Amino acid sequence: MLLLAGMLALAACDDTPDPPTPETSAPPAEQHRAAPMVDDAPATVEQPAVIGFHGFGPARFGQDQEQVRMSWGRPLREGGSTSDSCYYLFREPQPDNGGFGIGFMIVDGKFARYDVDMEQFAAPGDIKVGATLDQLRETYADRITEQPHKYAPDWLYVIVAPEDGSDARLVFEVNEEQMVTSWRIGVPPAVFYVEGCA
Numbered sequence: 001m002l003l004l005a006g007m008l009a010l011a012a013c014d015d016t017p018d019p020p021t022p023e024t025s026a027p028p029a030e031q032h033r034a035a036p037m038v039d040d041a042p043a044t045v046e047q048p049a050v051i052g053f054h055g056f057g058p059a060r061f062g063q064d065q066e067q068v069r070m071s072w073g074r075p076l077r078e079g080g081s082t083s084d085s086c087y088y089l090f091r092e093p094q095p096d097n098g099g100f101g102i103g104f105m106i107v108d109g110k111f112a113r114y115d116v117d118m119e120q121f122a123a124p125g126d127i128k129v130g131a132t133l134d135q136l137r138e139t140y141a142d143r144i145t146e147q148p149h150k151y152a153p154d155w156l157y158v159i160v161a162p163e164d165g166s167d168a169r170l171v172f173e174v175n176e177e178q179m180v181t182s183w184r185i186g187v188p189p190a191v192f193y194v195e196g197c198a
Helices: 002-013 065-074 133-143
Strands: 078-084 087-092 102-108 109-118 144-148 155-159 169-174 180-186
Touching: 002 109, 002 169, 065 078, 065 109, 087 133, 133 155, 144 180
Parallel strands: none
Antiparallel strands: 078 087, 087 102, 102 109, 109 180, 144 155, 155 169, 169 180
Protein backbone atom coordinates (compact mmCIF):
# COMPACT_ATOMS: atom_id res chain seq x y z
CA MET A 1 0.00 0.00 0.00
CA LEU A 2 2.82 2.38 0.84
CA LEU A 3 4.45 1.64 -2.52
CA LEU A 4 1.21 2.34 -4.39
CA ALA A 5 0.69 5.59 -2.49
CA GLY A 6 4.24 6.70 -3.31
CA MET A 7 3.76 6.03 -7.00
CA LEU A 8 0.52 8.00 -7.04
CA ALA A 9 2.24 10.92 -5.32
CA LEU A 10 5.05 10.95 -7.89
CA ALA A 11 2.56 10.90 -10.73
CA ALA A 12 0.73 13.86 -9.24
CA CYS A 13 3.97 15.87 -9.05
CA ASP A 14 4.98 15.18 -12.67
CA ASP A 15 4.70 18.50 -14.55
CA THR A 16 5.10 16.94 -18.02
CA PRO A 17 2.15 18.11 -20.11
CA ASP A 18 -0.33 15.58 -21.37
CA PRO A 19 0.22 14.45 -24.95
CA PRO A 20 -1.73 16.59 -27.39
CA THR A 21 -5.07 15.37 -28.58
CA PRO A 22 -5.68 14.99 -32.33
CA GLU A 23 -7.60 18.28 -32.22
CA THR A 24 -4.56 20.19 -30.91
CA SER A 25 -1.65 18.33 -32.49
CA ALA A 26 -1.78 20.11 -35.86
CA PRO A 27 -3.98 22.45 -37.87
CA PRO A 28 -6.80 20.61 -39.68
CA ALA A 29 -5.14 21.02 -43.07
CA GLU A 30 -1.97 19.36 -41.81
CA GLN A 31 -3.82 16.51 -40.05
CA HIS A 32 -5.08 15.19 -43.38
CA ARG A 33 -1.89 15.82 -45.39
CA ALA A 34 -0.11 12.58 -46.32
CA ALA A 35 3.04 11.81 -48.25
CA PRO A 36 2.15 11.31 -51.92
CA MET A 37 2.12 7.79 -53.27
CA VAL A 38 4.54 6.97 -56.08
CA ASP A 39 1.71 6.99 -58.61
CA ASP A 40 0.73 10.48 -57.47
CA ALA A 41 4.20 11.90 -58.15
CA PRO A 42 4.13 15.18 -60.10
CA ALA A 43 5.11 15.25 -63.76
CA THR A 44 8.28 17.19 -62.98
CA VAL A 45 11.14 15.29 -61.42
CA GLU A 46 14.34 16.23 -59.74
CA GLN A 47 17.81 15.57 -61.07
CA PRO A 48 18.79 12.02 -60.07
CA ALA A 49 21.88 11.46 -57.97
CA VAL A 50 24.08 10.25 -60.83
CA ILE A 51 23.75 10.82 -64.58
CA GLY A 52 26.81 9.80 -66.52
CA PHE A 53 28.53 7.88 -69.23
CA HIS A 54 28.23 4.69 -67.16
CA GLY A 55 24.41 4.66 -67.20
CA PHE A 56 21.61 6.15 -65.09
CA GLY A 57 22.05 6.09 -61.32
CA PRO A 58 23.03 2.57 -60.29
CA ALA A 59 21.73 1.11 -63.57
CA ARG A 60 24.73 0.44 -65.80
CA PHE A 61 24.68 0.05 -69.55
CA GLY A 62 24.46 -3.66 -70.31
CA GLN A 63 22.20 -4.49 -67.36
CA ASP A 64 18.58 -5.60 -67.73
CA GLN A 65 15.45 -3.46 -67.60
CA GLU A 66 14.76 -4.37 -63.99
CA GLN A 67 17.86 -2.42 -62.96
CA VAL A 68 16.56 0.60 -64.89
CA ARG A 69 13.16 0.35 -63.22
CA MET A 70 14.80 0.17 -59.80
CA SER A 71 17.01 3.18 -60.58
CA TRP A 72 14.05 5.26 -61.73
CA GLY A 73 11.93 4.21 -58.75
CA ARG A 74 8.62 5.14 -60.39
CA PRO A 75 6.32 3.54 -62.97
CA LEU A 76 7.75 3.06 -66.47
CA ARG A 77 5.81 1.83 -69.48
CA GLU A 78 7.12 0.10 -72.59
CA GLY A 79 6.80 1.88 -75.95
CA GLY A 80 8.57 3.17 -79.05
CA SER A 81 9.24 -0.31 -80.34
CA THR A 82 10.23 -1.01 -83.92
CA SER A 83 11.07 -4.66 -83.28
CA ASP A 84 10.99 -7.25 -80.54
CA SER A 85 14.67 -6.61 -79.88
CA CYS A 86 14.47 -2.83 -79.21
CA TYR A 87 12.02 -0.75 -77.19
CA TYR A 88 11.89 2.12 -74.70
CA LEU A 89 10.78 2.46 -71.11
CA PHE A 90 8.99 5.81 -70.76
CA ARG A 91 8.09 7.63 -67.56
CA GLU A 92 4.57 7.79 -66.24
CA PRO A 93 2.85 10.19 -66.37
CA GLN A 94 4.08 11.74 -69.58
CA PRO A 95 4.99 15.46 -69.52
CA ASP A 96 2.34 17.97 -70.57
CA ASN A 97 4.61 19.71 -73.10
CA GLY A 98 4.23 17.06 -75.81
CA GLY A 99 7.69 15.60 -75.30
CA PHE A 100 8.56 12.29 -73.69
CA GLY A 101 10.75 13.70 -70.91
CA ILE A 102 13.11 10.78 -70.54
CA GLY A 103 13.20 7.37 -72.20
CA PHE A 104 15.40 4.35 -71.52
CA MET A 105 16.30 2.23 -74.55
CA ILE A 106 16.49 -1.54 -74.11
CA VAL A 107 18.25 -3.48 -76.89
CA ASP A 108 18.32 -7.29 -76.86
CA GLY A 109 17.20 -7.18 -73.26
CA LYS A 110 19.99 -4.84 -72.14
CA PHE A 111 20.03 -1.17 -71.16
CA ALA A 112 21.76 0.62 -74.07
CA ARG A 113 20.95 4.34 -73.87
CA TYR A 114 18.67 7.02 -72.47
CA ASP A 115 17.21 10.08 -74.20
CA VAL A 116 16.24 13.39 -72.56
CA ASP A 117 14.18 16.29 -73.92
CA MET A 118 13.35 18.09 -70.67
CA GLU A 119 15.19 20.78 -68.72
CA GLN A 120 15.01 19.03 -65.36
CA PHE A 121 17.92 16.74 -66.22
CA ALA A 122 21.50 17.88 -66.73
CA ALA A 123 23.97 15.98 -68.87
CA PRO A 124 27.55 15.49 -67.66
CA GLY A 125 29.08 18.96 -67.68
CA ASP A 126 25.81 20.44 -66.36
CA ILE A 127 24.38 21.11 -69.81
CA LYS A 128 20.60 21.09 -70.18
CA VAL A 129 18.04 21.38 -72.95
CA GLY A 130 18.10 25.04 -74.01
CA ALA A 131 21.88 25.41 -73.78
CA THR A 132 23.70 26.98 -76.74
CA LEU A 133 26.20 25.53 -79.18
CA ASP A 134 28.81 27.92 -77.80
CA GLN A 135 28.23 26.49 -74.32
CA LEU A 136 28.79 22.98 -75.66
CA ARG A 137 32.02 24.00 -77.34
CA GLU A 138 33.26 25.72 -74.21
CA THR A 139 32.24 22.95 -71.81
CA TYR A 140 33.57 19.96 -73.75
CA ALA A 141 36.37 21.67 -75.73
CA ASP A 142 38.48 19.09 -77.57
CA ARG A 143 36.16 16.16 -76.73
CA ILE A 144 33.43 17.05 -79.25
CA THR A 145 32.71 16.17 -82.85
CA GLU A 146 30.10 18.08 -84.84
CA GLN A 147 28.14 16.36 -87.60
CA PRO A 148 25.29 17.45 -89.88
CA HIS A 149 21.82 16.35 -88.81
CA LYS A 150 20.40 13.52 -90.91
CA TYR A 151 17.08 15.28 -91.67
CA ALA A 152 17.40 18.99 -90.86
CA PRO A 153 20.11 20.77 -92.88
CA ASP A 154 20.52 23.60 -90.36
CA TRP A 155 20.72 21.30 -87.35
CA LEU A 156 23.74 19.53 -85.86
CA TYR A 157 24.68 16.49 -83.83
CA VAL A 158 27.32 17.36 -81.25
CA ILE A 159 28.98 14.16 -80.04
CA VAL A 160 30.96 14.17 -76.79
CA ALA A 161 33.49 11.51 -75.80
CA PRO A 162 33.99 10.73 -72.10
CA GLU A 163 37.19 11.74 -70.38
CA ASP A 164 37.91 8.16 -69.31
CA GLY A 165 38.11 6.93 -72.91
CA SER A 166 35.21 4.48 -72.62
CA ASP A 167 32.98 3.61 -75.59
CA ALA A 168 29.87 5.48 -74.38
CA ARG A 169 28.94 8.76 -76.05
CA LEU A 170 26.84 11.81 -75.24
CA VAL A 171 24.96 13.16 -78.28
CA PHE A 172 23.26 16.55 -78.38
CA GLU A 173 20.80 17.63 -81.06
CA VAL A 174 21.21 21.34 -81.82
CA ASN A 175 18.62 23.25 -83.85
CA GLU A 176 18.95 26.07 -86.39
CA GLU A 177 18.99 28.60 -83.54
CA GLN A 178 22.06 26.79 -82.16
CA MET A 179 20.20 25.59 -79.09
CA VAL A 180 20.08 22.08 -77.59
CA THR A 181 16.69 20.45 -78.11
CA SER A 182 17.52 17.01 -76.69
CA TRP A 183 20.43 14.82 -75.69
CA ARG A 184 21.19 11.17 -75.16
CA ILE A 185 23.87 8.99 -73.60
CA GLY A 186 24.55 5.40 -74.51
CA VAL A 187 26.83 2.84 -76.02
CA PRO A 188 27.39 2.17 -79.74
CA PRO A 189 25.67 1.34 -81.96
CA ALA A 190 22.44 2.24 -80.11
CA VAL A 191 23.54 5.76 -79.14
CA PHE A 192 23.91 6.64 -82.82
CA TYR A 193 20.44 5.47 -83.91
CA VAL A 194 18.79 8.63 -85.23
CA GLU A 195 15.14 7.53 -85.02
CA GLY A 196 14.91 5.89 -81.64
CA CYS A 197 15.24 2.18 -82.22
CA ALA A 198 15.88 2.68 -85.95
